[in-house]
Every structure is written in C-alpha cells, then in structure tokens.
Amino acid sequence: MNVFKQLIKSLYSPKDIASYRTQGIGKTILYVFLLTLLSVIPTIYLLGSTIFGSLNTLETTIKNDFPAFEIKDGELISEDEVPLTINHEDLSIVFDSNGIVKKDELLNSENTIAFLQDEFVFNAGGQQQTYAYSLLGDKSIDKAMISDLLSSADSWLVIIISIMAVVIYIFTAAIRFIEISILALLGLLLMKIMQRKLEYRYLWRMSAYSVTLPTVFFTIMGALQTIVPNGAFISWLVGVIILMLSIKEIPHNKE
Incomplete structure (x- = not known):
C-alpha cells in the first residue's frame, strides 16, 4: 500500500494503523516526512503571501504617501515634524523623523x-525586530532609492x-519525530494496561500513523486561519486515543 492510501486510512481506521506496525522503518519515516510536508504547506503559503503583500503595500505607501526623506549618518531626516501613521487592512506603517514615536509604544501593535528617527522597526506575530540605521555605515539612502529597491525585491x-x-x-519535522517518540513511550503504558505485548519499535510505527488525524485537522484549521482553543492538548489527546484504539486491535497475550 502506498503512503497516500495509508494517510487516508489512518484518518479513520485503527485496525489499519495496527497492521502498519510490521512494515519497514524506512517507509514509516518517509510517511512522517510526507505528513510534515503537508502540514507546513499552509504556513509557508500564508507566510509568502503576507511578505509579498506587505512589500507591495510598503512600496506603494512610500512612493505615494511618505514625504521626501533621507537616511544619513544613522538618522532619518525629513522636513515633516508630525509623525505619520498609515493604516491598511492588514498592515500599519509609521513614519517619524523627530523621535516622537518610541519603539516600545509599538510592542502591542500587530503587523x-x-x-x-534612528532605527527601522518591524512587528509581526507578537515579535518585534529592530534594525539601526547605523548599520548602513557612512552610506546614505533616500526615498527614491528605497522605492527602486522595493520594486526589484521580488527576485x-x-x-x-x-x-x-x-x-x-x-524544524517541524524534528518536532514531529519527537512528538511521535513521546507518544510511543505513552504507548508502552497503554500496552501494559490493555494487556498487549509490543516492542517499542512497533509502537513507534503505530504512533507515526496515529498523529495523522490531528495533524490533518490542524493543517486545515491553519489554512482557514482559525485558532483552535487548547489546540496542543486536543492534538495530544486525539493522538493518544487513536493509538489506544490501534493497540486494542492487537491480539491479547497468549497464556
């Protein structure tokens, strides 16, 4: 059976998951990599879309809404004395060459x-990144140069x-292998409670398929940009339940 059929059956059939315990470890590892790839596709797509969208918005805003300015000797220079804030649907852009706006005031802002005055600040996902203009050294850059740079940024x-x-x-694949290994350890306890006899390597293979349902579910939620409360707990709980049902499909120990 190929890995795609295994993925479908792992969504609903503990009996099939139990049968996968004797297959080669290489095929199971390949399955984990495939499952990981499917799970990160929405994240990577949304990341790329957000970056390209923000870049285009920034380019248009600088070109049409920003006053003339120059970054020289580590400082933003402009004739405007009042800070400028431009709010778009999913991005806010601030311009202040007089030191009125402080970066700490932006900590709670999203995107x-x-x-x-002396640094570039980027807030996204609750994290703040700052870059001092002094990193440019003795080079100076103005509005036209930044607009041209953003225009050619796509490549x-x-x-x-x-x-x-x-x-x-x-990174996600590494986390997935750790998750499966921990789930297999919990499987050792479930195995004793349910009076079954399995080696850890078989439990590891079954655990790899037991995480399919929660992984697919949260991948869909991620694609829909829907936050699931207590998502980590639900994911672990579903994985444990499916592994338990799969272990139940194993014949009892012979007397």
Missing part, C-alpha cells in the same frame, strides 16, 4: 512597519522565502 525575496520554507520544514 507594523515603522521608520523611526531575491523568492530566494529568502524558499530558505525560510526549508528551515520551517526541517
């Missing part, structure tokens, strides 16, 4: 880009997003 941005996608995939 915000700020050109402050190198694809490379950056691809690298980020690989990192996300590797």
Whole structure:
C-alpha cells in the first residue's frame, strides 16, 4: 500500500494503523516526512503571501504617501515634524523623523512597519525586530532609492522565502519525530494496561500513523486561519486515543 492510501486510512481506521506496525522503518519515516510536508504547506503559503503583500503595500505607501526623506549618518531626516501613521487592512506603517514615536509604544501593535528617527522597526506575530540605521555605515539612502529597491525585491525575496520554507520544514519535522517518540513511550503504558505485548519499535510505527488525524485537522484549521482553543492538548489527546484504539486491535497475550 502506498503512503497516500495509508494517510487516508489512518484518518479513520485503527485496525489499519495496527497492521502498519510490521512494515519497514524506512517507509514509516518517509510517511512522517510526507505528513510534515503537508502540514507546513499552509504556513509557508500564508507566510509568502503576507511578505509579498506587505512589500507591495510598503512600496506603494512610500512612493505615494511618505514625504521626501533621507537616511544619513544613522538618522532619518525629513522636513515633516508630525509623525505619520498609515493604516491598511492588514498592515500599519509609521513614519517619524523627530523621535516622537518610541519603539516600545509599538510592542502591542500587530503587523507594523515603522521608520523611526534612528532605527527601522518591524512587528509581526507578537515579535518585534529592530534594525539601526547605523548599520548602513557612512552610506546614505533616500526615498527614491528605497522605492527602486522595493520594486526589484521580488527576485531575491523568492530566494529568502524558499530558505525560510526549508528551515520551517526541517524544524517541524524534528518536532514531529519527537512528538511521535513521546507518544510511543505513552504507548508502552497503554500496552501494559490493555494487556498487549509490543516492542517499542512497533509502537513507534503505530504512533507515526496515529498523529495523522490531528495533524490533518490542524493543517486545515491553519489554512482557514482559525485558532483552535487548547489546540496542543486536543492534538495530544486525539493522538493518544487513536493509538489506544490501534493497540486494542492487537491480539491479547497468549497464556
């Protein structure tokens, strides 16, 4: 049976999951990598869409709404004395060359880009990143140069997003293998309670397929950008229940 049929059957059939315990470990590892790939596709797609969308919004805003400015000697220089805040549907952009707006004031803001007096601030996902203009050294940059840079950003941005996608995939795969290993350890306890006899390697294979249902469910929720309360607890609970039902399909120990 190929891995795609196994994925479908693992969504509803503990009996089939129990039967996968004797297959080669290589095929099970391949299945875990495939399951991980499917689970990160929505995340990577939304990440890319957000970055490209924000970049286009930033480019248009700088070109049409920002006053003339220059970044020189580590400082943003402009004739405007009043901070400028432009709110878009999913992005807020702040321009302040007089030091009135402080980066700490932006901590609670979502998806915000700020050109402050001496640094560039980016808020996303509850995290704040800051980059001092002094990193430019003795080079100066103005509005036209930044607009041109953003206009030609699509080519190198694809490379950056691809690298980020690989990192996300590797990190998620590592977490998935750890999760399966822990679930298999819990399976040892379930096995004794249910009076079955299985080696850890068989439980590990069954655990790899037992996480299919919660993984697919939360992948769909992620694609819909829907937050599930207590998602981690629900994911573990469903995985344990499916593994328990799969162990139940194993014949009892012979006297």
